[in-house]
């Protein structure tokens with residue numbers, strides 16, 4: 001999986017408005033109603049990560065989830081990060097609707 005150029009990353013981020021690029025990774029912050037909803041989303045994200053064999057650097061404080069994604073092998077952002085970011089977006093949207 002090859003490292004994407006900064007220009008390519010910014011172009012792809014247009015479709016992911018919650019995400020931004022800095023420090024060699026893409027980052028997003030999500031706020032849920034409460035800890036239960038946040039942790040429920042995290043559990044679902046964890047299964048997706050296993051399926052994709054790609055894993056986030058993340059922190060959770062009560063109802064806030066901060067996520068950073070990059071690809072260690074190439075020390076940059078690749079399509080794998082965007083695939084996981086898109087899956088995370090869908091899960092968070094569904095969790096917010098429930």
Ligand SMILES: C[C@H](O)[C@H](O)[C@H]1CNC2=NC(N)=NC(=O)C2=N1
Nearest residue numbers: 053054055056069070071072073
């Ligand atoms: C061996 C295994 O494929 C790698 O360690 C995977 C696992 N999960 C990963 N997750 C992320 N975010 N970046 C990686 O480069 C990565 N590599």
